[in-house]
Amino acid sequence: MKSRLRVADLLPVSTVGLRSRPGRTALSILGVAIGIAAMVAVLGVTRSSQSDVLTQIDRVGTNLLTVANGKTLRGAEAELPSTAGLAVSRTPGVSSSAATATLPVRVYRSDRIPPGRTGGLSVRVADPGLLDTLDATLVHGRFLDRALAAHPVAVLGHYTATVLGIRDVADRPQIYLGDRWFTVAGVLAPVELAPELDAAALIGAPVAAALFGYQGHPTRIFVRAETERTDEVAGLLGRAANPAHPEEVAVSRPSEALTARLAVTGGTTVLLLGLGAVALLVGGIGIANVLVISVLERRGEIGLRRALGATRGHVGAQFLAESLLLGAGGGAVGVLLGALITYAVAASRGWPTLVPAGAAGAGLAAAVLIGGCAGLYPALRAARLSPTEALRTA
Amino acid sequence: MTSVLELRQVSKTYRDGADEVHALREVDLSVEAGKMVAVMGPSGSGKSTLLTIAGALETPTAGEVSVAGLAFAGMSREDRSRLRRRAIGYVFQDFNLLPGLTAAENVALPLELDGRSRRKAGAAALDALRQLDLGDRADRFPDQLSGGERQRVAIARAVVGDRRLLLADEPTGALDSTNGEAVMRLLLDSCRRGLAAMVVTHDAQLASWADRVVFIRDGRIVDGTAARPGPDSLLTEQPAR
Numbered sequence: 001m002k003s004r005l006r007v008a009d010l011l012p013v014s015t016v017g018l019r020s021r022p023g024r025t026a027l028s029i030l031g032v033a034i035g036i037a038a039m040v041a042v043l044g045v046t047r048s049s050q051s052d053v054l055t056q057i058d059r060v061g062t063n064l065l066t067v068a069n070g071k072t073l074r075g076a077e078a079e080l081p082s083t084a085g086l087a088v089s090r091t092p093g094v095s096s097s098a099a100t101a102t103l104p105v106r107v108y109r110s111d112r113i114p115p116g117r118t119g120g121l122s123v124r125v126a127d128p129g130l131l132d133t134l135d136a137t138l139v140h141g142r143f144l145d146r147a148l149a150a151h152p153v154a155v156l157g158h159y160t161a162t163v164l165g166i167r168d169v170a171d172r173p174q175i176y177l178g179d180r181w182f183t184v185a186g187v188l189a190p191v192e193l194a195p196e197l198d199a200a201a202l203i204g205a206p207v208a209a210a211l212f213g214y215q216g217h218p219t220r221i222f223v224r225a226e227t228e229r230t231d232e233v234a235g236l237l238g239r240a241a242n243p244a245h246p247e248e249v250a251v252s253r254p255s256e257a258l259t260a261r262l263a264v265t266g267g268t269t270v271l272l273l274g275l276g277a278v279a280l281l282v283g284g285i286g287i288a289n290v291l292v293i294s295v296l297e298r299r300g301e302i303g304l305r306r307a308l309g310a311t312r313g314h315v316g317a318q319f320l321a322e323s324l325l326l327g328a329g330g331g332a333v334g335v336l337l338g339a340l341i342t343y344a345v346a347a348s349r350g351w352p353t354l355v356p357a358g359a360a361g362a363g364l365a366a367a368v369l370i371g372g373c374a375g376l377y378p379a380l381r382a383a384r385l386s387p388t389e390a391l392r393t394a
Numbered sequence: 395m396t397s398v399l400e401l402r403q404v405s406k407t408y409r410d411g412a413d414e415v416h417a418l419r420e421v422d423l424s425v426e427a428g429k430m431v432a433v434m435g436p437s438g439s440g441k442s443t444l445l446t447i448a449g450a451l452e453t454p455t456a457g458e459v460s461v462a463g464l465a466f467a468g469m470s471r472e473d474r475s476r477l478r479r480r481a482i483g484y485v486f487q488d489f490n491l492l493p494g495l496t497a498a499e500n501v502a503l504p505l506e507l508d509g510r511s512r513r514k515a516g517a518a519a520l521d522a523l524r525q526l527d528l529g530d531r532a533d534r535f536p537d538q539l540s541g542g543e544r545q546r547v548a549i550a551r552a553v554v555g556d557r558r559l560l561l562a563d564e565p566t567g568a569l570d571s572t573n574g575e576a577v578m579r580l581l582l583d584s585c586r587r588g589l590a591a592m593v594v595t596h597d598a599q600l601a602s603w604a605d606r607v608v609f610i611r612d613g614r615i616v617d618g619t620a621a622r623p624g625p626d627s628l629l630t631e632q633p634a635r
Contacts, residue, residue, distance in 0.1 A: 016494035306451070307484050308507060308551070309475050309480070309504050309508065310507050311472055388452050391451075
């Protein structure tokens with residue numbers, strides 16, 4: 001009958017060596033933990049970041065297009081025709097659209113501010129339909145409508161409101177815009193797909209025409225297409241906006257930038273995972289090194305166990321179990337550490353924390369596997385030790 | 395009387411490069427159940443080799459060895475390990491207790507290696523310790539025990555379970571005379587309960603506790619004699635050269 005050293009009995013026996021050298025055990029575990037933590041954190045941070053981007057994409061949709069004035073053949077700034085906004089809105093497959101145009105005027109908190117201190121803010125003409133087209137929201141007040149568009153009333157982007165110190169619109173604050181006083185009607189929430197609007201003060205086209213000579217040439221038109229026809233619509237917009245020179249029209253899809261970010265993140269993840277794997281390998285070699293030293297130091301114990309009737313298998317299993325425990329311990333600590341790093345990074349960036357269960361499981365499995373591989377050679381070496389030799393040299 | 399340990403024409407030769415070292419030469423020895431044999435001889439005479447061969451830790455180059463009627467010849471490595479776990483107990487000069495295990499865990503180790511559950515092995519170990527008046531030291535670690543207590547724990551480990559042969563290598567070498575005599579008394583008590591024992595010692599006085607003393611020199615048994623009453627008798631009995 002073969003001797004069966006039960007797993008439940010093997011574990012306490014295997015932990016004796018680990019318990020009697022706590023410092024060395026902790027350092028061995030740390031070696032593996034760093035590798036696993038790096039891998040879990042890379043995957044966790046990446047997934048959290050991707051989750052944030054995906055949330056943005058979900059929120060803004062992939063059917064938003066922008067039509068902007070491009071360049072002429074000579075490289076000069078092209079101009080969209082004044083009919084571009086209307087023509088785009090009538091293009092088949094377009095659900096809604098809103099034109100905007102940058103005005104060559106500046107906005108200040110008051111007429112006392114030196115003209116040079118623009119704060120990087122711009123003034124833009126906006127269609128009343130802009131809010132709906134962008135799915136944007138207001139944090140204060142109301143947006144421009146046909147009535148307000150004809151009056152010196154502005155709606156501020158989120159950043160503009162912060163720079164100008166407008167915290168509320170209930171008391172109808174005034175801003176100094178193009179040498180005129182304008183009343184602030186509302187403040188937008190940040191607009192993820194059109195961040196240029198965050199740093200703008202938006203006014204209506206009629207008042208812009210009356211006060212600043214705006215001639216109706218839009219500089220950017222936001223278009224919301226029917227989702228399944230987005231590509232088709234994108235192909236039509238150039239000619240619709242500027243039939244005479246469609247090549248001078250730049251049509252883009254803001255969600256593509258987000259998708260590109262996902263792809264870039266994916267590429268970086270592979271690189272960082274590779275670095276994590278190298279760290280894990282180094283941790284595994286550390287375990288092997290520690291166990292080889294341990295075998296040499298514990299020759300007396302090995303000889304004694306053999307004298308007491310331990311088979312080569314018992315001795316090998318003991319050292320292999322020690323190695324597996326070191327790997328598992330390193331894996332558990334690493335997963336925990338990786339999750340904490342992910343949480344810290346995600347929290348600091350305002351992302352949702354997401355540690356993929358697969359990454360945690362795979363990290364733990366990889367650590368145990370590395371532990372097992374690292375323990376094979378020391379275990380074989382211990383098992384092959386002659387008991388009499390081991391007792392004699394102890 | 396039944397022999398528990400039988401060695402017939404046992405030789406052991408080690409190779410050291412081109413040289414050959416004859417550690418044992420045609421040794422014949424038997425130890426019966428309930429008897430203690432002391433092995434004496436100068437350093438390098440082959441005492442330890444005799445012990446390791448009798449304990450199935452090494453195989454002889456020639457000759458036959460059997461323990462409890464089981465001949466080593468043809469035994470697999472696994473069979474010899476099983477024999478060590480079940481039938482043979484060792485007591486070493488420096489106790490050889492594992493420092494990370496309690497007294498009871500040290501004693502239970504051979505039983506656990508034999509597949510007995512931790513609980514059952516622990517109960518048997520506690521019984522063995524109680525028989526040696528160490529029941530209250532069961533949960534102490536070796537470094538919390540005196541030298542004499544450590545050796546008693548080692549004896550408990552050597553006799554726990556259904557052992558037939560007890561092999562001791564200078565079991566009193568690290569002890570003072572009082573503890574040394576106490577240990578010899580325990581070994582003798584174990585023999586009286588039916589174990590066969592072979593004790594290697596340099597100490598003629600302690601060897602006088604044995605039922606028989608054999609002298610070994612250059613790998614040969616040069617004399618075997620029954621112990622005379624009193625240890626001094628051994629000092630006057632010089633081995634033949």
